[in-house]
């Protein structure tokens with residue numbers, strides 16, 4: 001997928017004015033935020049489990065090469081073939097080569113954000129392989145020629161009516177309006193794709209080093225069909241997804257579905273180990289696992305390493321007030337929300353995504369809900385510091401920040417400046433106590449009024465209360 005995050009601000013303006021999108025995004029609250037809150041109360045040791053999960057991820061990342069080698073050895077011993085891809089283009093080339101090697105003409109694919117990262121579908125179509133997305137959300141997007149807008153619920157930006165119209169147009173069948181009817185229609189079209197595909201393509205939520213397994217969690221069952229029916233299975237994932245043992249996976253599985261969809265467990269958890277043996281009833285004859293770097297290894301040992309703990313649950317975006325208002329497409333690449341505001345500049349280049357580290361109020365909600373305790377606001381702040389160091393901030397912003405830093409280092413002057421500042425703002429706020437414009441902060445006041453302060457600074461109010 002092409003990185004379009006350079007146009008973030010323009011996209012935000014468009015998305016904020018999109019009435020259908022705003023209505024679709026309002027469902028995030030009930031579907032994910034409230035769902036997560038309800039289900040995490042089921043386990044009394046949720047916080048301890050988060051700490052344990054973060055420790056598991058750190059243990060791997062601190063010795064990533066060792067665990068990857070261990071994984072490759074175990075996977076190979078069980079009949080899988082492990083490929084190493086430095087870039088997305090390498091992934092596309094390897095999959096195309098596997099397709100040629102096995103005479104593949106059609107592929108059925110389950111959801112994989114890494115394949116979106118590589119633009120795999122377009123590359124395979126160019127290589128003469130017809131690809132069918134089989135995750136319902138991804139299938140809808142394939143019909144609509146759109147990119148996912150959420151890493152767990154890729155079609156969250158569309159409402160039911162839009163999907164009804166799309167199906168009627170593309171399937172050339174009478175328009176259905178019920179969710180069950182729409183699902184049945186999609187199922188009838190997708191079923192032959194599973195049965196006829198020469199190749200199945202999936203992602204992997206985790207790679208288990210001790211068994212050489214790729215593990216996927218899904219709700220629709222398409223993942224299981226894609227990985228067992230076609231004679232060739234290709235699993236594509238990032239190098240950071242390795243986990244030492246199955247026991248470690250059980251810890252992470254206590255958190256992933258709860259944080260992602262508010263479920264205690266997904267409908268399917270598939271552990272895929274090796275290719276089909278002569279005694280097996282099903283499974284692929286050829287099992288290829290492609291491990292993508294694409295800049296991830298450069299984060300190992302850096303001050304940004306904690307980002308590699310991510311298990312792609314989507315909780316940070318579900319709880320982010322910025323994502324809740326603009327949706328995922330505005331971010332311009334595969335990964336939206338707070339995790340995307342960090343990953344996109346890290347993997348694609350800070351210069352290409354200058355607005356993303358600033359697409360956050362730093363309210364901290366993302367860090368509170370992250371199941372592997374990634375300090376997302378701290379990482380965003382570090383990226384902002386890098387922008388300052390590289391001279392990527394405008395002269396005005398640099399001046400404002402330097403002026404604020406100088407004031408903060410001179411408390412008496414700070415007290416005096418804020419004393420006059422709040423009194424002036426209070427006067428300008430008039431009877432309604434609202435400021436319609438603020439010099440230097442039109443980004444705020446163009447879309448909303450700024451509440452004028454009462455006329456006293458925080459310090460003055462605090463001192464008064466203490467005296468009382």
Ligand code: SF4
Nearest residue numbers: 310311313314316370
């Ligand atoms: S950063 Fe944390 S909350 Fe966000 S997707 Fe990754 S694991 Fe989930």
